Amino acid sequence: MHALVFIKQVPDASQVRVNYETGTIIREGVPAILNPFEAHAVEEAVRLRSKYGGKVTVLTMGPPQATEALKECLSRGADKAYLLSNRIFAGSDTLATSYALFEGAKKIIELEGEVDLFFAGKQAIDGDTAQTGPGIATRFDIPLVTYLIKLDEVDFEEKRAVATRLTEFGQETLQVPLPAFFTVEETLNELSHSPLPWLIKAARAKFEKLSGENVKLDSEQCGLKHSPTRVKKAFTPEKRQRGETLTGSTEELVFKTSDILMPFLKKDLQHGQND
Amino acid sequence: MGKTIDFTEKELDEISSYKNIWVFIEQTGGVAHPVSFELLTKARELAKQLDCQVGSVAIGRSVSHLADDVFRFGADKFYIVEDEIFKDYRTEPFRDTLSDLVRKFKPEIFLIGATTQGRDLSGTVATELKTGLTADTTKQEIDPETGMLLMTRPTFGGSLMATIICPKHRPQMSTVRPGVFKAIPVEHPEKGEIIRGKTDLTEDKIVKKILKKVVSSEGNINLGFYDVIVAGGKGMGSKDHFNMIKELAELLGGTWAGSRKAVESGYAPQSRQVGQTGQTVHAKLYIACGISGAIQHLVGMQTSAVIISVNTDQNAPIFDVSTYCIVEDAIRFIPKLIGELKKQKLTAVSYEH
Known part of the structure; x- marks a missing residue:
């Protein structure tokens, strides 16, 4: 079994603050973390390895500092961590990013052997686009399973997997041939505590470097210049103001709140009558 | 930011070959998702500014019956591909069919609901078409100077807003969150044109199979x-x-x-x-x-x-x-x-x- 997990180092969105005067994000002092969804992707891959043997490789695209997130993946049990770094990637949008990661993944296949399962988080908590995973799957032309909540069955002999994903209305269980691409929900699994040897390994880890030197890259598809989308303007949303504080006795507050809720209550009634 | 963008003549030619605004009509089991009509209403407003038509597109086992509603909410055209293989939504056949339609009819703008299905589909279609996609937008406007679509979306969990453009690639694609726009029917709807497409896909060519569907299970709720x-x-x-x-x-x-x-x-x-x-x-x-x-x-x-x-x-x-x-x-x-x-x-x- 060979699983390749695409991971991203992100600023901890809960600690990001906004400079309302300049309309920019204050990144200084904001810790960089492994995208939480991808911690679960690594966990799933490591669990598969403990069941079936094989190896787990992780790949990220980013500046050299992104090795912190790679280190966390190693402490969570990944075998090898690759950093894809190149100046020409700067300013990449999701299309250019999925291109770069696709080329990086092809190089990893060349170096580490065929991949059975590709994983990524369902989205990154900084951009929230949920596009890069589907983009890479499309470039590989392999089946895509988004919003994965359970890997029911993996059959390496028959080269197929049965997987359950979240949908708008509940869930659905799919059968796909391997290799396949999965983007994962946080409910997929519970994170385990890392055993000491993994932590030691992570602390001493060396990272494999991929760049323009060892990866064949078409510069016409990389970076800001070749990204179809541009940020025209970034600004801070109008800060939500504290609204009305309802006053009065508890009984008065109950009446006031019930008045506010009436439109929603009526809607429910109409529903009931139609049923 | 604020820089003007230079276009070559070839780029301008390519861009001007794309016209009209499309809306993806998302449906499950023949029932349209409300976001489809919200987007049609918005598309009508944008189309007025661009002086172009509103197209809608649905893929499914049976979607023809949605035509009345689609026209009622302002579509001029309704592109339909119906086949048994589209009974349930599956990324790959929907992606390929939709991408083919876009290549053939060349809409300038393509709006899709930012639902579970829409988010799954849009990223693969945009990659297939090698165009830009802006996810989860909450505002859509036409830049009066350039005629480009200005797509605004929250990032960093809503702490920052970004207005995105897609200057040189078409269609300008974006997903829009349900409930952002209001669906308003047209006062005097006209019967639009239905254009039926066919698919070459057959079930034996689709590797993904749906084994089971569970509606609203307690274990995982959206x-x-x-x-x-x-x-x-x-x-x-x-x-x-x-x-x-x-x-x-x-x-x-x-x-x-x-x-x-x-x-x-x-x-x-x-x-x-x-x-x-x-x-x-x-x-x-x-x-x-x-x-x-x-x-x-x-x-x-x-x-x-x-x-x-x-x-x-x-x-x-x-x-x-x-x-x-x-x-x-x-x-x-x-x-x-x-x-x-x-x-x-x-x-x-x-x-x-």
């Missing part, structure tokens, strides 16, 4: 699908007290959720957690009971339209994002509110008779 969410926090004090959260949610036709602290205290399952490490919601009504409002929670719900918060601490951060602030103990207040709402409901029903 909170984003609900207009009304009643959430409880650590201040609810016990798992039993969450019964009132559930009851209030039911009365209002919504669903219930919990903060991270409520999940950690065992009051609510992780699958119902709202916040950075849970789900992000954009409800029409969000009622926060006994939730202090850590930033991790706020980023998951602060874009909701109306927020009502009940908390004993008048300085709780949750009040800073609330439309209505109620300084009360939720454990005492909510049951009284439920009682009053039930009374109101009964009165309303008896009026009906």
